Amino acid sequence: MLLKLPTEPVPIQEIPIQKNIKLFIKREDQIHPLISGNKYWKLFHNVNHYLEKSPDNPYIITFGGAFSNHIAAVSAVGSLAGIPTLGIIRGEELQHKWRDNPTLLFAKRNGMNLKFVTREEYRHKEKLTEFLQQEFPEALIVPEGGTNKEAVEGVKMMLNEQTKDFDYLCTAVGTGGTIAGISKFCEENQKVIGFKAVDDASLENKIFELTLKHNFDLIDSCFGGYGKINDGNVRFINDFKERYGIPLEPVYTGKMMEKIFDLIEEGYFPENSKILCFHTGGLQGIEGANLLLEKQNRNLII
Numbered sequence: 401m402l403l404k405l406p407t408e409p410v411p412i413q414e415i416p417i418q419k420n421i422k423l424f425i426k427r428e429d430q431i432h433p434l435i436s437g438n439k440y441w442k443l444f445h446n447v448n449h450y451l452e453k454s455p456d457n458p459y460i461i462t463f464g465g466a467f468s469n470h471i472a473a474v475s476a477v478g479s480l481a482g483i484p485t486l487g488i489i490r491g492e493e494l495q496h497k498w499r500d501n502p503t504l505l506f507a508k509r510n511g512m513n514l515k516f517v518t519r520e521e522y523r524h525k526e527k528l529t530e531f532l533q534q535e536f537p538e539a540l541i542v543p544e545g546g547t548n549k550e551a552v553e554g555v556k557m558m559l560n561e562q563t564k565d566f567d568y569l570c571t572a573v574g575t576g577g578t579i580a581g582i583s584k585f586c587e588e589n590q591k592v593i594g595f596k597a598v599d600d601a602s603l604e605n606k607i608f609e610l611t612l613k614h615n616f617d618l619i620d621s622c623f624g625g626y627g628k629i630n631d632g633n634v635r636f637i638n639d640f641k642e643r644y645g646i647p648l649e650p651v652y653t654g655k656m657m658e659k660i661f662d663l664i665e666e667g668y669f670p671e672n673s674k675i676l677c678f679h680t681g682g683l684q685g686i687e688g689a690n691l692l693l694e695k696q697n698r699n700l701i702i
């Protein structure tokens with residue numbers, strides 16, 4: 401088993417707020433030094449089941465954008481397992497610029513082959529997947545963001561005895577696999593809230609298809625678009641780290657926590673609610689975000 405169950409659960413830390421509400425964060429970002437947060441759990445069964453079959457020519461292929469935490473995670477899996485990996489990357493223009501992108505550089509250093517495709521080609525990744533599976537019949541092909549049925553089963557391991565104690569379970573949403581796992585396996589009395597980092601109207605259906613449950617709400621938390629970072633977002637992340645000693649990244653967890661603080665201010669949560677947020681990791685993305693902010697002469701994430 402390449403990806404192992406941890407000997408100890410990651411900590412659940414209280415975020416002390418001056419309100420009649422209890423707010424906690426579960427540090428999935430601490431699950432593994434290289435494969436962080438929800439990506440570890442989403443890859444868990446996918447990779448372990450694949451390796452249990454002892455393929456003669458193991459090969460892992462996946463898809464992602466230039467700042468994808470999933471691409472970083474799969475490349476690290478490949479490096480740990482000694483398996484070649486291929487990342488299909490959105491954006492042909494990166495072909496000659498990947499060295500300037502810390503995520504892609506990390507993937508390359510882990511031995512991942514990168515193939516850059518146009519946005520148009522990337523949009524047809526289902527077709528590309530079919531083609532690749534014919535070309536490499538033994539390969540494990542993981543969809544974008546790692547979201548599939550096995551990923552949803554893996555997310556179950558983010559829940560335990562301790563997480564049963566909360567009224568609300570909150571997570572950031574990209575492709576929806578993580579919230580699907582939480583919704584599918586949480587207690588019946590728990591409410592699940594997904595903070596959408598991406599403005600994608602099809603998410604609700606996608607999540608329902610994976611869970612067949614309607615126990616979740618989605619709240620827009622993309623602050624102007626996926627991956628767009630405004631100065632307020634940067635300020636929030638820096639204040640949060642200074643106050644509570646917990647780093648957040650700007651694409652998912654920073655925006656989720658900022659939105660949760662807004663909702664608490666607005667009285668969205670009833671008094672005495674116990675809220676648990678999942679820190680889904682992705683801190684490797686801060687470096688790339690800072691390079692862009694620096695180019696624009698803006699304040700950096702500290």
Ligand SMILES: *Cc1c(COP(=O)(O)O)cnc(C)c1O
Binds near residue numbers: 437545572577680
């Ligand atoms: C990928 C990612 C998410 C989104 O997870 P999905 O399962 O795709 O919805 C949330 N947070 C972080 C830090 C991520 O890297």
